[in-house]
Amino acid sequence: MARERRASPCCCCCCCDRHRHPALGLRLPGMMQNLYPSQEDLFYEEEILRNPYSLKLWWRYIKARSDAPAKKRHVLYERAVRALPGSYKLWHAYLKEKVDGVRGLSLEHPSYEVLNNTFERALVTMHKMPRLWIMYLQTLTQQKVLTRTRRTFDRALCALAVTQHDRIWEIYLKFVSQDGVPIETSLRVYRRFLKYDPTHVEDFIEFLQSSELWQEAAERLAKVLNDENFFSRKGKTRHELWLSLCQLLTTHTKEVSGLQVDAIIRGGIRRFTNEVGRLWTSLADYYIRCGLFEKARDVFEEGVASVVTVRDFSIVFDAYSQFEESILAAKMEQSSLENDDGQVVEEEEAELDPHRPTTFEEWIKKPFWLNEENDVDLRLARLENLMDRRPELVSSVRLRQNPHDVHEWHKRVKLFAGNPTKQVLTYTEAVRTVDAMKSVGKPHTLWVAFAKLYESHADVVNARVIFEKAVMVNYKAVDDLASVWCEWAEMELRHKNFKGALDLMQRATAEPSAAVKRKVAEIGEEPVQLKLHKSLKLWSFYVDLEESLGTLDSTRKIYERMFDLKIMTPQIVLNYAALLEEHKFFEDAFKVYERGVQVFKYPHVRLIWSMYLDKFVGRYGGKKLERARDLFEQALKEVPEADARPLYLQYAKLEEEHGLARHALAVYERATKAVPDNEKLGIYDIYIARATVFFGLPRTRQIYEHAIEAGLPDKDVKTMCIKYAELERSLGEIDRARAIYVHASQSADPRSDTEFWSKWNEFEVQHGNEDTFREMLRIKRSVSASYSQMHFILPEYLMQQGTGKVSMEEAVDALAGAGVSRDDGMAALERQMASSASEGMRSLGFVSAGVHSQGEPEAGLERGRANANDEEIGLEDDEEEEEGAGVDVAEKFVPDSVFGNLAKVRNEEDQNSKRDSAEAEPLGAKERFKRQKTVA
Template structure:
């Protein structure tokens, strides 16, 4: 039905028409005209007529002003939105209107309405929709593109295929590269995928089958690894790329040869990039080799991997993959031989592969050793292991020694497993021994001459080289073997070094070798081996000069001194040997060392019959009772020598002097026992030693049969607070027996009173004492004395009970403070009852007073 102009314009509209006639480009006139029409027919029931009039005004308006967003907005309000019931004709009408509205518009809303309409009602028009999205992106300001891409990627997911891949490719170019380079980021892009990084696009392109786009992204990652470092390392990109190429289907424009070349180049890049993780790289490579139509021979790459891996794990991975690869090739060739029996090339290759596999298996130990040396060429264990691998292959062993000597840094050489024997010097020695064992002593001599010029971390290594060199020369077939052997050592030990040498030279082992005690001791053994009898005075003098030189250089050890003295004694130079002992005593300040020297020196001098008594006494006095800071020894080491001195005096008939020595020894031990810094173990040993000396005193005094001396000795012992409770009880029992033998019964009772108060009566160790007292009273006492003993026992029991109650009341936790007054050690007392200390009423002085009153 045609629209009539007189039906669309009435008299009230003329004022707007006149204004438009004067200036039709005024948007406000058109809007006023539209509002006039809208208000005029607000209550009009003729809806269709109203629609026509409004469309009439707006159609003219947008034709006149096609860029007016407000006019097009009014137009959209009038025509409304299509719904599911809209006909194809209506859809085409809406499409034309939306297209006209956006043709010259940069307004986002207009484009969004059009794009929403197309994706909802014209989704079959894929090309039209894609081009419309592209136009929208060109027309709208870029800061609003997010809203367009939101619909665009949704459309891409709905259509899929190459179109979707193209859309996502463009979408990836739109997103800020900094966003794509980050591992995780909350973005304002709520699309059908969560945009986190390039990896999200990789997954999407894999899903869409856009293999070339995946390759492009990986190449982008590898081209700028620094830019995408938050996503991973270049090695990670390479490994993923190799895995992708190994698993994916072929593209029409990407042939097998091109793919193989690409993977090979990626493998080489990965190997060069991270040789420490070759195992993982080769896993991906192995997966590629298992794909169909792979024509490359991977032996080169596997062998390269075995020669470059740095860990046992990587070695085992690559070795296993390599052997599997070779076995699979053999299976394939065997099938080909069965299929083509007349084709010789398959049999030739099969035999070649068999040889390669056997060689690979045979060479596994040496290949693994190569890996160990790549890890650390200064690891001596690996070099000695390499020698063992080659077994009897002399040529290879010699090559190992040459390679080790030229490769190892002497200052970094070490045994990773801590094997003491594995030293750099041993490599030199073993190298020379190969020639020496075949009597090629000239070559062995040359090797040793070069070896001693090398540097070593430890002085003993260089010393060992000189020792082995000298011993080799002794066994050689040279006419002057002995002199050569001796000359090798003397040249270095007796050589005078220039004191003006630079600091670096003075730090070398060659500068310090003349101070090697190990080498000097070998030199002395060598010199002594040349002495045939006592007439070899020149050789003996040479040994003496060597020992004196060591002492002069202050490198002599205690063993050196002892060996020197014993050497002199063996050739009857006794006085010289004594002087050596004495020089050792002044040379060494350590008490243990002095003790061992005295222990050897004193018996030697006692054996000499021409030594005067006074000289021997002076030596013993110097050792035992002289100034310890001079040449004496401490008390805890002196018991054996005190007894030796005692035996000497006793053997000479000086009995009183021998007793004096024992008493002086006891005082020496008591003094050290009372010092603050003495350890418990030493203090215990001192108590034992002192008790042994006391027993020796009692035994010796008994020979004299001097009552006063014997009694004084016993009284001194029982009052010694360094003795243990069992020791005091034992001494008191002996004292009691002595007094009983003299019929001094009151003294015996006084001793029983003393000893029974040393600990609680119910202690196991005290029960025997009380029983002994009872037995004594039965044999020697009376009813009155027996009752006195019982009363005394009750007193002691009550006293200990009171003390126990007092302690418990003062200390409810049960801890007991040590008692005051004279102390008696109770180290070996019974565990059932802790022995108490002597209280003030039973102090040792009381014994003497009681006995003096008798």
């Protein structure tokens, strides 16, 4: 029983031996026994007893009891840090767990005080550890204990090294930026921080602005802008900082003092010229807030008169107009309030005083306008005047951008239409400002327009003075100076001063003296005045003027002078010759043509030769034929292909009218070789037509053959063959015409050259028979097969040329290069046609070579099929229907005299055909082709 009483817990006595802990030897109260090691902790306790200063054992013990109650773990942590007070790992884990334990509790809970005491005990030995200070300071910041927190921050800064202060200052600044922290405290903290790191002055300025401390914010910002070595940590440019300062000064004018706002903003305007519009409006806004409205108006006027971009002008002008409108609205509102008090209304005053000014100029001239209290009319007139001045102000801005812009000066003059005084002043300023070497546009147009302004107001004397000054300007181009002289002469002509105009042209075209040239050579810069005597524009005007007002001799002298200066053009040569022809100096005109053709080359000489030859032939005709021929030969000697056709036709016309026909044909023949390929067909047509007229149709056969063999390009050969065949058909030479078609068929693709095959088809329908028609179809299939075979065998480079079409010669060459001969292709085609001959043929409506019974068409057809030749090429039904279905050809009697000797041969051929039909042994296709070839 005594042993049981000794083992039973006792709550009233905590110092008896019965309540001593078996492992630690401590006397424990009964309610605290669960917070200390239990039976499961004996292993860890024994190890700690053997080595109480081992961090590894304590850390293993703490990790093993991670699921124990918080109080028990805290006791374990206390024992550990008591044994190892310098262990950062134990203190950090202990404090982190205690911080997590108070999370979510009220700020007045006692646990916070316990936590703070634990931090204080930890920092006794861990005062060099910034992480523990940061945890402590963050906890104090959450507790809203301002004084204790501030002092703890100061202690941390004192305890830690300077290299670790940035970690403390980061949360220190967040702390002083919270609501409830006194402004003075925050300012002192920020000032201390700037001593540590001055580069964060922008944060301090933002804090000052958020705290509405405008005076110190402006001073700090001005100090930053004065520091040339300042670098913004937030990436702001100096221009943005200037705009911030200007906005701060103008927005909080009354709160900021001691700074020269006008000087600061004007310094920014001088320094930052890319966007001065906002700075000007900021300066004006500063004076507006100060109540100095007239000073603000002066600033606006200065701004619109000094900005150099339209964008800045728009900003300043819009602010200016809004300012005037707001002043006018405020004045009108004040006037309405005064009218309610019984004063006279504005309309009644206007009725009583009819001399009251209504425009801005009248208000300025009125001597007593400053003494009037009701100046609504003045302000309204001022606003209207501002709006009317906008185009002029915009023009000034553009001229400030480029004062050498000639077009903009002309536009500015048009703005003052109806005001000659301002126009004269504008032109005067323009000609003084514009530099001819830097100008954009033609600077001489300013002088000309200036002189015309005086001329339009009947002041010719001053206009001459302007022109006199204009011709002394050193322009970039000689043509500009020549234009001034021409305009001056035209003005004299408009005022009937013809002698003065001629004198001006003579003065302008005079060659500078040798002394002047030497003087200019010494200077090294040659003005355009020394080159004026070679101006083509000036001489052209001079010669036209002399031709109209002077004599023939004076005009000829000018033309000769132009020849000497080598400033002639083909048109001037033609004009000179026409002038001499008009006065009956034909030989002199021809000499001018001769000089022209010696000076110029093709293509410029083409017009001179054409006019020269035309005039010479028209003048002499056949009288000087040899000389004319020499001229034509000289003209054709160097003529290019593109210009050869008209000269050859003109030459041939001369021979036809005044020479020999054979000479004319010889010229045509030369022309067929000299003209380009695309014009040869037309020349051959003319050649054949003229040969027909002179020597008859038989003479043209030679021309046709020459054109087909070597004269024309491949694309025109078929056209010439068709014409040649038509000629032979008209002469009754049917076989010759058929042979021509056969010759041309080798280069006519049936898929593309449908015109040729339709012509041949019509020819065979009219003049052929069944055999010739079959032969035409056989040739057509043969050519089509050859082109189809070439389509698959041709090299790729030939198929890609143009539209993929190639000539027969190119195709044959390509097939030969590929190892395929033309004879092999034709033989294969004939074998294919022969295999289908047994299927029979359908009648095409021709008169058969054999005799068939009228009453037994079917029997005759069967007999014809039975007696068919095995070697004859059979026609497919679908092709026969396509080529000759529904075609009925009737023979017509032609006299034998037309055919001549061929009639006898034709009769023999018909007899042979009838005999062959009767014997049922028709000739094969090859033998029939040989017979036709022999007859042809």
